Amino acid sequence: MVPRFRQVFGFQxxxxxxxxxxxxxLLTAFSGRVRVPEFTRGPDGARHRxxxxxxxxxxxxxxATRNKFLNGQNLAQLAKDTSFxxxxxxxxxxxxxxxGIDLSVGAIYALASVxxxxxxxxxxxxxxxxxxxxxVGLLLGAGAGIGTxxxxxxxxxxxxxxxxxxxxxxxxxxxxxxxxxxxxxxxGQSVGGFPxxxxxxxxxxxxxxLSLMPLAVMLLVMAAGWIFLSRLATGRxxxxxxxxxxxxxxxxxxxxxxxxxxxxxxxxxxxxAALLSxxxxxxxxxxxxxxxxxxxxxAAVVGGASLAGGRGSAVGVVLGALIIQMxxxxxxxxxxxxxxxxxxxxxxxxAAVALDNFNTWLGRRRLSQxxx
Amino acid sequence: xxxxxxxxKRFPGVVALNDxxxxxxxxxxxxxxxxxxxxxSTLGKILAGVHRADEGTLHLDGQPVAPxxxxxxxxxxxxxxxxxxxxxxxxxxxxxxxxxELPRRAGWVDRTAMRARARALLAAVGADxxxxxxxETLSTGREQLAQIAAAVGTGARVIVMDEPTSSLSAGETxxxxxxxxxxxxxGITLIYVSHRMEELFALCDAITVLRDGRHVSTGPxxxxxxxxVIAQMIxxxxxxxxPRHLERPPGAERLRIEGLASPGRFQDIALSVRSxxxxxxxxxVGAGRSEVAQAIFGLDxxxxxxxxxxxxxxxARSIAAALEAGxxxxxxxxxxxxxxxxxxxRENISLAALPRLTRGGWVRRxxxxxxxxxxxxxxxxxxxxxxxxxxxxSGGNQQKLALAKWLARDCDILIVDEPTRGVDVGAKAEIxxxxxxLASEGKALLVISSELPELIGLCGRILVMRAGRxxxxxxxxxxxxxxxxxxxxxx
Numbered sequence: 001m002v003p004r005f006r007q008v009f010g011f012q013x014x015x016x017x018x019x020x021x022x023x024x025x026l027l028t029a030f031s032g033r034v035r036v037p038e039f040t041r042g043p044d045g046a047r048h049r050x051x052x053x054x055x056x057x058x059x060x061x062x063x064a065t066r067n068k069f070l071n072g073q074n075l076a077q078l079a080k081d082t083s084f085x086x087x088x089x090x091x092x093x094x095x096x097x098x099x100g101i102d103l104s105v106g107a108i109y110a111l112a113s114v115x116x117x118x119x120x121x122x123x124x125x126x127x128x129x130x131x132x133x134x135x136v137g138l139l140l141g142a143g144a145g146i147g148t149x150x151x152x153x154x155x156x157x158x159x160x161x162x163x164x165x166x167x168x169x170x171x172x173x174x175x176x177x178x179x180x181x182x183x184x185x186x187x188g189q190s191v192g193g194f195p196x197x198x199x200x201x202x203x204x205x206x207x208x209x210l211s212l213m214p215l216a217v218m219l220l221v222m223a224a225g226w227i228f229l230s231r232l233a234t235g236r237x238x239x240x241x242x243x244x245x246x247x248x249x250x251x252x253x254x255x256x257x258x259x260x261x262x263x264x265x266x267x268x269x270x271x272x273a274a275l276l277s278x279x280x281x282x283x284x285x286x287x288x289x290x291x292x293x294x295x296x297x298x299a300a301v302v303g304g305a306s307l308a309g310g311r312g313s314a315v316g317v318v319l320g321a322l323i324i325q326m327x328x329x330x331x332x333x334x335x336x337x338x339x340x341x342x343x344x345x346x347x348x349x350x351a352a353v354a355l356d357n358f359n360t361w362l363g364r365r366r367l368s369q370x371x372x
Numbered sequence: 373x374x375x376x377x378x379x380x381k382r383f384p385g386v387v388a389l390n391d392x393x394x395x396x397x398x399x400x401x402x403x404x405x406x407x408x409x410x411x412x413s414t415l416g417k418i419l420a421g422v423h424r425a426d427e428g429t430l431h432l433d434g435q436p437v438a439p440x441x442x443x444x445x446x447x448x449x450x451x452x453x454x455x456x457x458x459x460x461x462x463x464x465x466x467x468x469x470x471x472x473e474l475p476r477r478a479g480w481v482d483r484t485a486m487r488a489r490a491r492a493l494l495a496a497v498g499a500d501x502x503x504x505x506x507x508e509t510l511s512t513g514r515e516q517l518a519q520i521a522a523a524v525g526t527g528a529r530v531i532v533m534d535e536p537t538s539s540l541s542a543g544e545t546x547x548x549x550x551x552x553x554x555x556x557x558x559g560i561t562l563i564y565v566s567h568r569m570e571e572l573f574a575l576c577d578a579i580t581v582l583r584d585g586r587h588v589s590t591g592p593x594x595x596x597x598x599x600x601v602i603a604q605m606i607x608x609x610x611x612x613x614x615p616r617h618l619e620r621p622p623g624a625e626r627l628r629i630e631g632l633a634s635p636g637r638f639q640d641i642a643l644s645v646r647s648x649x650x651x652x653x654x655x656x657v658g659a660g661r662s663e664v665a666q667a668i669f670g671l672d673x674x675x676x677x678x679x680x681x682x683x684x685x686x687x688a689r690s691i692a693a694a695l696e697a698g699x700x701x702x703x704x705x706x707x708x709x710x711x712x713x714x715x716x717x718r719e720n721i722s723l724a725a726l727p728r729l730t731r732g733g734w735v736r737r738x739x740x741x742x743x744x745x746x747x748x749x750x751x752x753x754x755x756x757x758x759x760x761x762x763x764x765x766s767g768g769n770q771q772k773l774a775l776a777k778w779l780a781r782d783c784d785i786l787i788v789d790e791p792t793r794g795v796d797v798g799a800k801a802e803i804x805x806x807x808x809x810l811a812s813e814g815k816a817l818l819v820i821s822s823e824l825p826e827l828i829g830l831c832g833r834i835l836v837m838r839a840g841r842x843x844x845x846x847x848x849x850x851x852x853x854x855x856x857x858x859x860x861x862x863x
């Protein structure tokens with residue numbers, strides 16, 4: 001059992017889990033307490049406030065005192081916020097392991113959102129396709145969003161492979177082009193008015209407002225990423241190309257094919273996150289996901305992916321996203337001025353990578369001293 | 373007098389040097405020899421300030437010194453000529469030579485003064501180089517001359533040379549030897565790290581043998597002989613190797629090359645390799661041997677001509693087709709081309725064989741582990757486990773992994789480029805034996821090597837390339853270093 005656990009959950013991931021636990025303990029200890037309104041869940045699944053009837057017959061809303069960090073509502077919020085970033089970070093992580101980079105994920109997220117939103121609106125309550133069965137609109141909307149994201153990934157991948165230009169440049173250009181397309185097709189307007197069923201599906205909640213859908217999709221994406229990277233032959237090839245592209249070529253690996261696939265996966269992950277956000281927020285604009293590329297890359301790097309390529313894991317990347325979200329939420333909980341949040345997160349990213357380097361060095365040293 | 377006293381240096385997983393003590397007299401050429409991993413390069417690097425000793429002291433003319441950086445070593449008059457690139461390849465010779473201290477006038481680089489200084493530095497070692505040529509356009513040999521010029525120019529009294537001839541042509545080697553003898557006359561101490569016995573005995577005054585990080589012996593070179601040095605290096609006598617595959621006549625023709633050419637690299641190459649045969653491919657560095665190997669394997673996008681396996685022509689320029697036909701290429705540079713150093717031993721061995729280990733896209737892990745351990749043990753790869761990253765292994769073990777990768781792929785036609793470069797004597801013998809075994813099993817082997825004794829010992833037939841063309845072929849009965857050298861040099 002233990003060796004198996006170690007295989008799945010490498011040394012690096014264990015370290016990240018420790019950091020998550022330590023951060024959680026710190027936030028619990030220092031965030032103080034808060035009075036939160038109490039809810040009860042009706043038989044229809046909707047939440048209702050709990051009222052206390054006093055002796056005089058007056059009804060006052062009931063409150064409970066909870067830890068600011070360690071309470072259901074806050075954790076549910078954290079889970080949702082982490083999900084969106086983590087899903088995209090798995091795709092970005094795979095690109096980074098292959099030795100590439102994808103700066104266009106935020107833009108792909110926006111374009112996939114608005115394209116999906118336009119189709120969903122068509123089948124929405126006020127759209128021309130309102131009469132169609134509920135499932136049709138959902139499927140077409142999801143298909144359009146995912147398809148758009150895959151096309152963007154194909155665009156990136158094929159240009160990187162065909163032109164042999166550094167992915168940084170290609171995806172930097174793609175970021176502007178794709179974001180521009182999103183503006184053009186929406187003329188900057190917000191797109192909403194989706195079929196009711198869609199929002200209900202994504203916002204389905206249990207407990208203290210925990211939306212199951214984003215969390216479940218994130219766990220699925222993480223599992224898929226883990227299987228891809230550590231169990232499938234293509235995943236092995238991704239590590240090989242990231243570690244030494246020339247040696248991979250000498251081993252008969254078709255570099256172009258693998259790279260194309262990697263950017264498709266990155267686009268796909270942005271598309272999945274976009275769909276979830278559509279359901280969650282019920283609307284999309286071309287400005288969505290601005291700056292996500294940096295959050296996503298930061299999550300991957302904090303999670304142990306090496307920008308030099310050849311190193312990283314799906315579980316690590318998701319933990320990296322969680323750590324960053326915990327810090328962002330900690331800034332709110334500890335009532336630190338919001339203006340500092342960017343500074344703090346930037347510092348954390350640099351510190352995480354420096355610490356990782358130090359840790360690697362320490363590990364090597366320990367190894368060398370153990371040998372007689 | 374340079375004295376090492378109780379030097380110990382540890383690296384991840386190995387003790388590179390263990391309590392090494394000996395001394396080197398001034399103005400001599402001192403050979404440092406040992407198997408790969410014996411610690412000779414590490415010792416040179418400690419002297420040159422690249423590494424710091426964990427324990428022990430270094431004395432220079434009786435004074436204890438501890439150069440912490442290469443710059444500090446330079447100030448003590450110690451310089452090192454590296455195996456690897458020591459220069460910025462994109463800058464010119466003049467810029468590189470003056471990089472430490474660019475002549476300036478009012479903040480601007482004084483290019484005239486820089487060129488003049490570079491020319492003076494080069495003239496001091498009798499090197500005739502174009503100071504305005506970018507460093508990357510120079511051959512390895514000429515770059516080494518520039519390194520030596522830089523070392524002597526900055527007042528170095530001790531120069532450490534780490535495998536200086538490993539990628540030099542015969543002419544360049546002679547030029548280097550002439551320069552070394554001249555430097556010795558000028559009273560400069562040379563520490564010569566090498567595997568090549570004949571060079572050491574031709575050049576050096578004294579010799580120190582290291583084994584497994586320990587000091588074995590130091591003494592005047594006249595008091596010993598190559599057989600004894602080899603015995604000291606490996607701790608046992610090395611039996612003379614007789615290839616067994618020659619006992620049987622070669623079988624059917626497996627690989628045939630017709631009219632293979634690549635503009636600017638090589639032309640008009642025709643050769644054939646039979647089952648159970650080891651064909652050697654000799655030639656000076658730059659004769660186009662590795663380029664031919666890569667073209668056969670489908671790696672040269674400009675290659676023309678026909679590659680036939682068992683009489684059937686392969687589609688041109690396709691690695692996939694070459695692999696499918698059972699051709700494998702063990703490339704000359706294992707770190708750059710042969711292995712993915714960030715992957716572990718198992719993953720490197722199975723990398724080329726992945727298609728055979730895959731079902732529905734999934735790697736069959738049990739099969740993979742079995743395959744990796746089978747070939748690791750057949751090649752006697754020495755690693756703590758197959759799950760360790762390959763970056764930390766010695767050159768010999770890395771080379772075995774690069775070979776194992778193609779054996780695991782079940783290749784019947786193996787092209788092996790410089791199979792023993794930078795590999796210690798013990799591992800060399802094992803690799804020779806392995807290649808011989810493979811031929812005995814009926815595989816067809818094409819072996820490229822710069823070490824003539826290696827080809828002479830191993831092959832049934834040797835082809836010689838010169839300046840991109842086949843210059844001739846020798847059957848085993850006519851093998852001799854002299855005959856090969858004549859063909860290689862065209863005299």
